[in-house]
Amino acid sequence: MVSIGELSQQTGVSTQAIRYYEQIKLLPAPKRADNSYREYDDSDVERLQFVKRARQLDFALGDIAEILAFRDQNEPPCQYVMNVMAQQISAIEERVADLQRLRDELATLHRAGLTMPEDIEMKQCVCHLIKTGLSNEVGNDE
Amino acid sequence: MVSIGELSQQTGVSTQAIRYYEQIKLLPAPKRADNSYREYDDSDVERLQFVKRARQLDFALGDIAEILAFRDQNEPPCQYVMNVMAQQISAIEERVADLQRLRDELATLHRAGLTMPEDIEMKQCVCHLIKTGLSNEVGNDE
DNA sequence: CTAAACCTTATAGTAACTATAAGGTCAAGT
DNA sequence: ACTTGACCTTATAGTTACTATAAGGTTTAG
The missing domain is CATH 1.10.1660.10 (Multidrug-efflux Transporter Regulator; Chain: A; Domain 2)
Incomplete structure (x- = not known):
């Protein structure tokens, strides 16, 4: 004990x-x-x-609880676990893809910011770019 | 209005x-x-x-609040924003690396699970592997 | 005998909201 | 005039997985 x-x-x-x-x-x-x-x-x-x-x-606590509940009822939880795992894997892959997109966007903004002035009004600086994105400001001749 | x-x-x-x-x-x-x-x-x-x-x-709401506070006090927030961005970028890169490690581990467990029996006791199945990891169970002759 | 290192419960705080309850206001339709 | 529905208001609880704190009881060592 x-x-x-x-x-x-x-x-x-x-x-x-x-x-x-x-x-x-x-x-x-x-x-x-x-x-x-x-x-x-x-x-x-x-x-x-x-x-x-x-x-x-x-694994979420809710998932863990379900897995343990199977065992507590003398049922093998493996099938359920395999399903949860598969879901986890795709959720993680999605999350990674999202984060990588985000990282690229931030890195691009950061690089752009290195060349820009400081600006209280945020019309001419990196802060402005946060709001508008890069597309209509930089590298876009129209 | x-x-x-x-x-x-x-x-x-x-x-x-x-x-x-x-x-x-x-x-x-x-x-x-x-x-x-x-x-x-x-x-x-x-x-x-x-x-x-x-x-x-x-960006965390707290960071956003600080950025806006600069502007509200007529100071250019750009330098601060650049710092937050740089931090964000490394935090994201770390998080991605963590998630990829996790994904690999889950994928390996999932593959191992495909070949294993169902087991209420969780001594012989994928559920057991969750607890112990793969190292001392699979592909490890000793 | 007292101080520390445990243990107990209950409650509040974290992040960034969403959801709900219980009600007031307003424009349109009958 | 009245009711229906779509707004608006505030306040409070719920989400996730805990951590931190308060206020106290117990045990062990010096």
């Missing part, structure tokens, strides 16, 4: 996060010692290790 | 977001009509357009 502090150390999850997981029912309410301290056993450690690792893989 | 609904339509920012921006003092409290409806003028439209665009570039 380990205390919440020991569980925290063994898993690298903060004690507040552990209590939070209990509150949202991701972890079962543990037994209490006479002094009302929480007491955890090996299966609790294992469950929390799974949660920790799934969080590192950016 | 335009109403909050019209401002919303002209900028693509929701009315709730506009009220929220007012609340956190990103936008000044506008004049009110006799019926206490908010009334906005051209400079409000312009300011909100700047905010919108900066948000699309993923």
Whole structure:
């Protein structure tokens, strides 16, 4: 039997996060010692290790809860996990593409800004470009 | 003079977001009509357009507030903006690298999962791999 | 005996909003 | 005149996954 502090150390999850997981029912309410301290056993450690690792893989707590619910009902969660993973992968790919587009846009604006004056009114400087974008200002003869 | 609904339509920012921006003092409290409806003028439209665009570039509201504060005090914000941009760019690059690492890890787990059985106990299936990672399970003879 | 290092609960704060409730105002239609 | 619907108002709760704080009880070491 380990205390919440020991569980925290063994898993690298903060004690507040552990209590939070209990509150949202991701972890079962543990037994209490006479002094009302929480007491955890090996299966609790294992469950929390799974949660920790799934969080590192950016699974949402709701997804993790569903995965654990399968197991709690003696059903293999693997199929569900595979689906969540596939979704995660495409979500990440989309997010990366978005971020790269954003990065390119910022880098272009930044380069443009290096050649521009400071301007309180923001009509002639990089601040203005933020609002309008580059297209109708730079490299666009019309 | 335009109403909050019209401002919303002209900028693509929701009315709730506009009220929220007012609340956190990103936008000044506008004049009110006799019926206490908010009334906005051209400079409000312009300011909100700047905010919108900066948000699309993923600037934090706090950064945007600082940029606008420069202008409100008749100082050119450009230097500050350039710094924020440079920070944004490296933050994004880091985030992209993190996400790509994550994506690779998930993709590898997913591929491994395709060849594994379903397992309630999660000792022999992809769910187990989530907890332990691949290294000591797959492609590792020892 | 007291100070530190634990533990407990409850509550507020984070970011950037969205959603909801409960109500006031206004223009158009019957 | 009245009602319907589309606006507007404020205030509050919910989102995500926690962290931080307050205010207190317990245990251990010196």
